[in-house]
Amino acid sequence: MSILLTLMLIIAGTKLAGDLAVRLGQPSVLGKLIAGIVLGPAALHWIEPEPFINEMSEIGVLLLMFIAGLETDLDQMKRNWRSSVAVAVGGIVAPFVGGYLASIAFGLSNGQSLFVGMLLCATSVSISVQTLKEMNALQSREGTTILGAAVVDDVIVVILLAVMMSVLGTGEGSSVSEIMIKNGLFFLLIVIVSLFVVPQVMKWFASLRVSEPIMSGALVLVCGYAYFAEEMAVAGIIGAFAAGITISQTRFKHEVEEKVNPIAYSLFVPVFFVSIGLNVRFEGIGSQLVFLLVLTLIAIAAKLIGGAIGARLTGFDRRSALMIGAGMVSRGEVALILAASGLESGLLPQRYFTTAIVLVIVTTLVTPPLLKLLNTGRSNAVKAVDQ
Template sequence: MAFIGTLCLILVLTALAAHLCRRIGIPGVVGQLLVGLIVGTGGLQWIHSDELIHIFSEIGVILLMFLAGLESDMALLRKYFKPGMLVAIFGVIFPLLLGTGGGFAFDVTKTEAFFLGVVLAATSVSISVEVLKELQAVNTKEGSTILGASVVDDILIVLVLSISLTFLGGNQGNDQSIGITLLQQGIYFVLIYLLVKWIAPYLMHLSERIYTTASVIIMSLVICLGMSYVADFVGLSSVIGAFFAGIAVGQTKVKEQVFINVESIGYAIFIPVFFVNIGLEVELSSVVTYFPFILAFVVIAVISKLFGGYLGSKMAGFSNNSAWMVGAGMISRGEMALIVLQIGSQGGLIPEQYFAPMVITILISTLVSPLILKYFAKKVLKHQV
């Protein structure tokens, strides 16, 4: 029963922390991470990560990626395909290159340096969307491009992550030859195509005809968890299966119903545990010890996305101010980068001593992104008046 008390404490503290953060204009996820920092081994030592917290955390990250897939607007992607694709491609290449170079500067292995770049390549525009809503700029060319690019960015990161786990040693303990692994993964991506095109629509339609309470939600979770399990079985990360399951269910007419209910399930229990669990593993003393690393990677995190987005937008024919606004909208890392970081840590692809500094880097880049976006957005909107 000790875990029940721990879970209750986590839920109360994360709810209060997220509320307070949002009241002062800070993303709620920051508050949840801070709870982990404060009550974990680096702070008050009230909570220690154990098997049950780890399991809840795993379910939380799967549901989080499923929701990310559900939110991926394919219609928006098609409408702003060219600028969104260019912004996303350069917004992944620049952080990969600069992040890898930064890793070399701090004397880590080639594999670890590359994966540090992968972490920085992730984008989470949920915070940018809040700023765009506040400025009534969601439906502008720039706002729509940011949203479209975020869809492409998510897909690119999931693909880069799956390739990284296959070739960089993230599948430790798997004795199969690389050829068999690649064949299995190729079959899996064929399955994803079939899922999006036919299987998910059929299963969701079938679920509406089953006389069981919440049958639609149950079926969506079966698809999510099933695809996560199969992804893990073929040597990919479980979150990759969850993400594409979300895209598949998101193409059906029950998308909104599923999103509302799964969001409630996830954010009520499992997702807060995921963010707290990351904070539990962070030693606050590392801020001082690794300050040069944190400073360097915060600069890389901001500059790489800002200039990547700018260059992609300019190639798509945007004006200077518009291009800077799009680049600023891609800076925030948020939960996507934390997910990639956690997976890399579990696969031995992130240097153990740099895990905590990377969490802090993600936090800082997420906090400064709204300020930079507001600065450039106001410039654009002033010229449009």
Template sequence: MVVFKGLGWRSALPLGVLLSGGALAASSAGTADLLFGLFWVVLAAAVFGAVASKLGVPAVVGQVLAGILIGPSVLRLVRPDDFLLSLAELGAVFLLFMVGLETRFRDLLSVGKEALLVAVLGIAFPLALGFGFGLWQDQGNVSALFVGTALVATSVGITAKVLQEMGVLDARFAQVILGAAVIDDILGLTLLAVVSGLGAGESMSAAQVALILGLSVGFVALVLAVGIPLVRRFQPRLRNLSLSRMFNVAIVVGLGVAALSTVAGLAPIIGAFLAGMVLAEVKDEVEFESKVHALESFLAPVFFVVVGLQLDLGVLGDPVVIVAGLILTVLAVIGKVAGGLIGARSMGRRQSLLVGVGMVPRGEVGLIVASLGLAAGVIGKQVYAEVLLMVLLTTVLAPLVLRALAPRPERDAPAA
């Protein structure tokens, strides 16, 4: 028993009650921090997204800048804790799920050749340029490979959101970008696994690399080969479900395939995109897309703000870092744009340029690669800062250029 005296009153409370009350207070404080952090993120996303749209700038640019402003670099209102990082990843999952719902598999098949060439060249060129840049800076082979791998990365979520905002997801160049992004993710993550192994001092045989690649490709093929016929077979039953129940089915499918994609070594956003494409086969007959869109409209902006939260501007104070980062940015843009211009040249110069620009943003994917290299001690803080500047510039500038170059839906329609 614990006794308190003071202020003219006397109270006796069991010690267990006091301890549980202390734990409850601590829990409440943690919940308050969590909610305030989410409040600032959602508020900043709404305000800066709206202002950016009003100025004719893609909302995602405003949201990334909002994250930088409220994050550790400037106002320090929010830090990218585990909760926000997890919520941001969920936002990316539902963004790509929604993009998948607006994409027909047969449309991607029609641009398969261009998408494959764009993806392969969009990996080969940046990897070679980044590796050469690292050697020019007198880095070791493995460190230079990490820089090249950071240049290989493509944040399809950023480009997909800009295309979605503009209403051009059904345009041919957009289909090439999405198809190339799936292939890019498969090849890029295989490359990251190999380079990470080298950074840890491990040797990786050709058979192991082939196994990683085979699992990724096999997963994509399996989802599409099994999922599309299956959803068509159950279409009559799905049509009889209420909106709420069909929405639940869609969410289960999206999250399930996203989770399974991680088992295959792919990013969960690729699984979500595939799940969306599977369900796109029945969306015209079964209503659920509006509810998915409402959920995505809340979660996706969180993802873009958190990308900004993770950008530490404090490491960019060295003029040497800024100059090297700008050079690296130019190389990053050249690598992807060249991949688009050559890989999609059959579509014409303007369309192929759009494809290349659409592959430029590095976003959170570039951050992940750089963070892995820094944590493993393969790259130093200066190189990390240079990659960080490249990620920031490609993430912010590419959507602006894409919006300026991309045709409006009515101009993109074929002539009668």
């Protein structure tokens, strides 16, 4: 299919599906995700996964996390760092144990079960970010805690992956010490560059006599931060998020925020949403349906409860704690990358790859309505207290 026709279908399909979701009382992101399933191989076969879609999708998720960084209240994130760590740890321990025990019960080997447990630890808050934005809750205490927990979660999961590759002898993983050194260097250098280099770089770009110099400088930083993150064994989305926080501390924040939204939401972000649905395949699922159902229930419940316990222990009320737990449920592109790595290294059997992909899709689909439900209850409770 022509690239132009594919993009036409993606843009039109996501906007119409998003509008329909809003009219039905759901976040628009839910409709956009379902549009990808309907347009893709699982239903109409109008759009197939292609390299250019994957590349545009990667740009879309980077821009989404960059915007989240721009809109993050850094002071509130600093105040909530204990909650973020507790939520991340709770949201890793519970899914890991649940995924491991379930896999053992269904006959997977010890190594394969460990990998499935680790796969359930992953969190990708890009979908949660969009949902929180639609609910005007991204800058709330709950929103900043979710974002902080996602950063901690990513670092821990990367280290877990390194441990697993080393212990299970796949020969494809870096040593744990190397991963930890790279992670530490990444955060140290990002802080130094953000404080002393970025403000000067943005001023220099602003002085250039070309069109959109400030926005161009911001995009250079996003790409540079994301690339550096990937080179240092940290997910690119964490680099993009850090770039957003960095620019939010400069005088260029509002101009960048105003101009990046049309770039992201008119093209790249819709492609990202559709690309998730394109991964859905139903062939061969029937023989693994029970395992898929059990694992999906564990994936949702363990993240929700584990994250909520971490939030509850650090001062959040029950409703807010559950909302934070719900924000960590989506596995998104992080788990897709882990699943592909597991398949390549032999830690995830080929016959379970589709199960893993469907699990990722389901956790991603349930996150927006779950967040909205819990946020509505929280808002009503706050109004009742105010009255």
